[in-house]
Amino acid sequence: MTHNTLKFIMLTMLVASGLISRAHGTELLPVVASFSILGDLVQVVGGARVKVTTLAGPNTDAHEFTPRPADAKAVLAARVFVVNGLNFEPWAQKLAQSAGYKGGTVVASKGIQPRTMAAESGHAHAEIDPHAWQNPLNVVQYVANIAAGLAKADPSGAPTYQANAAAYAKQLQDFDAQAKAQLDAIAPTQRKVITSHDAFGYLAARYGITMLAPEGVNTDSEPSAKHVAELIRQIKREKIKAVFVENMSNPRLIAQLSKDAGVRVGATLYSDALSGANGPASSYLKMMQHNLTQLAAGMRLNP
Numbered sequence: 001m002t003h004n005t006l007k008f009i010m011l012t013m014l015v016a017s018g019l020i021s022r023a024h025g026t027e028l029l030p031v032v033a034s035f036s037i038l039g040d041l042v043q044v045v046g047g048a049r050v051k052v053t054t055l056a057g058p059n060t061d062a063h064e065f066t067p068r069p070a071d072a073k074a075v076l077a078a079r080v081f082v083v084n085g086l087n088f089e090p091w092a093q094k095l096a097q098s099a100g101y102k103g104g105t106v107v108a109s110k111g112i113q114p115r116t117m118a119a120e121s122g123h124a125h126a127e128i129d130p131h132a133w134q135n136p137l138n139v140v141q142y143v144a145n146i147a148a149g150l151a152k153a154d155p156s157g158a159p160t161y162q163a164n165a166a167a168y169a170k171q172l173q174d175f176d177a178q179a180k181a182q183l184d185a186i187a188p189t190q191r192k193v194i195t196s197h198d199a200f201g202y203l204a205a206r207y208g209i210t211m212l213a214p215e216g217v218n219t220d221s222e223p224s225a226k227h228v229a230e231l232i233r234q235i236k237r238e239k240i241k242a243v244f245v246e247n248m249s250n251p252r253l254i255a256q257l258s259k260d261a262g263v264r265v266g267a268t269l270y271s272d273a274l275s276g277a278n279g280p281a282s283s284y285l286k287m288m289q290h291n292l293t294q295l296a297a298g299m300r301l302n303p
């Protein structure tokens with residue numbers, strides 16, 4: 001009796017005895033994703049065949065993530081490690097190395113056309129913008145790469161992964177068409193937004209939106225009265241009503257903006273991480289829908 005035959009008989013007995021169901025008779029493929037958006041995409045593509053562990057979770061900055069010992073353990077136990085690439089999460093490669101990871105790595109952004117970020121003050125050179133998932137058509141490539149990586153580690157699942165990726169690609173294309181239509185209804189001159197995020201370059205390029213950095217409030221600290229005055233002057237000069245200023249959590253300053261500049265500061269936009277399960281951006285597609293709805297509502301107020 002071969003080892004496999006014995007294994008089969010034992011499995012059959014377990015299934016017959018009702019101890020394990022047929023669906024769980026095979027082990028799930030352990031996959032680690034570097035951050036929450038990729039975690040969602042891997043779950044979509046992998047479906048019921050994979051067990052996904054996400055390192056930088058919802059509402060967590062994946063640029064500056066510090067892995068914990070449990071993360072090294074999860075990576076070591078994984079058969080596939082999915083990262084964004086484009087230098088988004090430099091800690092991920094270090095983590096894989098220090099954990100002694102020997103499995104496959106999927107660079108989800110492989111094959112997309114990267115864009116450069118507007119050079120910030122202090123940067124002489126333009127840097128590659130890693131936030132490629134902000135264009136849903138790039139994510140078609142992401143899920144194709146993920147499907148190929150999962151299939152390599154689990155060849156018998158290849159048809160499932162390909163079918164899941166293809167069905168999701170259709171959803172992404174539908175979303176893109178709907179987003180285009182929604183934004184085409186807004187005059188090109190109105191498509192201007194002030195946002196403290198520098199993460200929406202791909203989105204802006206895809207849908208013809210001009211993103212302006214807020215003057216005075218580009219640091220993490222609460223802006224001073226002088227900086228708020230600068231921002232108000234900018235809003236008036238640019239004639240912009242669509243303002244999304246993340247680090248302005250002070251209700252008094254937000255009230256001042258609405259009184260002195262006549263703008264309503266928009267809701268939170270999600271760029272690099274999903275929200276929690278009960279938030280408005282609990283999946284990639286919900287995140288894109290939420291951001292676009294908020295941006296469009298803001299831009300419609302522009303003259």
Ligand SMILES: [Zn+2]
Nearest residue numbers: 063131199272
């Ligand atoms: Zn970012």
